[in-house]
Amino acid sequence: MLAKKPIPFLDLVLSISEATDLVDRELNNHNKRVAFTSLGIAENFGLSNNFKYNLIIAGLLHDIGSFSLRERRETLSYDYQPKHNTDNHSYIGYILLKDFNPLAEIAPIIRYHHHFWKDIEDLELPETIKLSTQIIQMADRLDVLIDKNKEVLGQVEEICRIIKKGNPVQNQIQTRHCRRDNKFKK
Numbered sequence: 508m509l510a511k512k513p514i515p516f517l518d519l520v521l522s523i524s525e526a527t528d529l530v531d532r533e534l535n536n537h538n539k540r541v542a543f544t545s546l547g548i549a550e551n552f553g554l555s556n557n558f559k560y561n562l563i564i565a566g567l568l569h570d571i572g573s574f575s576l577r578e579r580r581e582t583l584s585y586d587y588q589p590k591h592n593t594d595n596h597s598y599i600g601y602i603l604l605k606d607f608n609p610l611a612e613i614a615p616i617i618r619y620h621h622h623f624w625k626d627i628e629d630l631e632l633p634e635t636i637k638l639s640t641q642i643i644q645m646a647d648r649l650d651v652l653i654d655k656n657k658e659v660l661g662q663v664e665e666i667c668r669i670i671k672k673g674n675p676v677q678n679q680i681q682t683r684h685c686r687r688d689n690k691f692k693k
Contacts, residue, residue, distance in 0.1 A: 516609060524567040530574065537650055542566030544646035562639055565616040569643050572600030572617070597621050613639075620644050 524538040545566040549559045573596040601618030604610040619627050619640040627637055652666045653659060 520564055520567050520610075523571060527568075527570050527573060533655075538567050538570060540650045541569060541643065541646045544649055545642050548642045548645060558635060558639075561613055561616075562642060564610070565613040565620070565639060565643055566646060568600070568604070568610070568613065569617055569620050569647065570596060570600070571603055572596035572598065574599075595621075616640050616643060620647065 524542075528535050528538055542563045543566075545562045546559055549562050554562075597618050597620055601614045604614040604617060615632055615636045616639045619630075619632075619636075620643040622640065622644070624637070624641060627640060630637075649666070652669060653662060
């Protein structure tokens with residue numbers, strides 16, 4: 508019988524994240540990049556440490572419901588939005604996490620991380636969950652835009668051009684969450 512040894516929570520999350528990335532070598536470290544980019548966005552908003560911690564965990568696990576190469580590849584479009592049913596990786600990820608107490612708090616973030624603001628603004632979710640979904644979505648879409656075979660800094664202008672074309676995700680983060688009341692600040 509194996510000896511029972513406690514596994515540090517972050518080690519568990521990183522192991523799950525890395526296993527998810529093994530579905531497709533092209534997307535290797537995608538979850539880590541999304542977590543890191545999400546942290547950068549949250550830093551710019553001056554959000555609390557607890558908010559940022561949950562955002563990092565959600566970024567690391569946002570694709571936990573992706574079990575096939577087909578599913579991973581179909582999300583590579585910058586404008587990807589899931590079908591409005593339960594047959595998509597974000598819903599499956601939500602189902603996997605919602606009843607697991609240490610990760611239940613981030614389950615709704617996983618569920619809605621591909622939905623635009625207009626699709627979730629009327630849902631009865633805490634504002635922090637709504638904001639988290641939009642930050643994860645932006646970080647996820649930014650990672651899709653970056654060509655891993657080119658120098659990242661050489662792509663900044665093109666990525667900014669795409670985002671400035673009125674992409675709903677960027678506009679939603681800017682207009683909805685850069686509010687005067689700073690509701691999400693420390």
